[in-house]
Amino acid sequence: DIQMTQSPSSLSASVGDSVTITCRASQSMGNFLNWYQQKPGKAPKLLISAASSLQSGVPSRFSGTGSGTDFTLTISSLQPEDFATYYCQQTYSTPPYTFGQGTKLEIK
Amino acid sequence: EVQLVESGGGLVQPGGSLRVSCAASGFTFSSHWMAWVRQPPGKGLEWVANIKQDGSVKYYLDSVKGRFTISRDNAENSMYLQINSLRAEDTSVYYCTREEWASDSGSYYIVWGQGTLVTVSS
Numbered sequence: 736d737i738q739m740t741q742s743p744s745s746l747s748a749s750v751g752d753s754v755t756i757t758c759r760a761s762q763s764m765g766n767f768l769n770w771y772q773q774k775p776g777k778a779p780k781l782l783i784s785a786a787s788s789l790q791s792g793v794p795s796r797f798s799g800t801g802s803g804t805d806f807t808l809t810i811s812s813l814q815p816e817d818f819a820t821y822y823c824q825q826t827y828s829t830p831p832y833t834f835g836q837g838t839k840l841e842i843k
Numbered sequence: 844e845v846q847l848v849e850s851g852g853g854l855v856q857p858g859g860s861l862r863v864s865c866a867a868s869g870f871t872f873s874s875h876w877m878a879w880v881r882q883p884p885g886k887g888l889e890w891v892a893n894i895k896q897d898g899s900v901k902y903y904l905d906s907v908k909g910r911f912t913i914s915r916d917n918a919e920n921s922m923y924l925q926i927n928s929l930r931a932e933d934t935s936v937y938y939c940t941r942e943e944w945a946s947d948s949g950s951y952y953i954v955w956g957q958g959t960l961v962t963v964s965s
Contacts, residue, residue, distance in 0.1 A: 736905065767949035771888075778938055778955035779880075779888060785948030822888050826949035830893055830902035832878075837887040 737761050737825050741835030747843040753811040756821055756838045760804045764827035770799055770808045771822045779822065818842050845869040845954050847939045852959030859929050863959050865922040865939030873917040876942035878952065879924050881935035893942055894922065929963045936960050
């Protein structure tokens, strides 16, 4: 099974800042990497699929890059509604489709 | 409106069993793979299992194989997760989700239910 290592586990930033979250896979997995945002008490929301494909309705300040084993999610010009927990997920080959451990983005 | 609604969660004693359900509406249920994802209180997401459109192919997280059974009833637009030999570490919110797939992106999950809490405790 592919293991996903996400970092950092938590992050403090201010409105207007730019932040980057990293996800590393235990083996090469092409671009089969998704990013989700989750707010307390809510289901996850898909932000990006295929490492860099922004979902409809997701603000352009969210961007994803990477392929192989190393992936990043960047949020530029943080807005108050962006403070949440973010997860990467690999969907390469056959399941299980593992998630990263999550990154909690908090207001500084 | 596309909707997934889970039910069946509750308090169960260790070693007990429970079946959680997912009722789908607003889309052609039989056309989609479906999946279960769980989240222990205060912790991260964990992919649990998925099932093909006709129920003929199922995949499981290694740690639940032999205890969890995923199934579906396309006539009832419903998916199920039978959980046996429950352990404290199975305590989680269980989410139902619709699996999308594209050849250039693999699988991803857009539509989610609100989740149902399963608590394993004596």
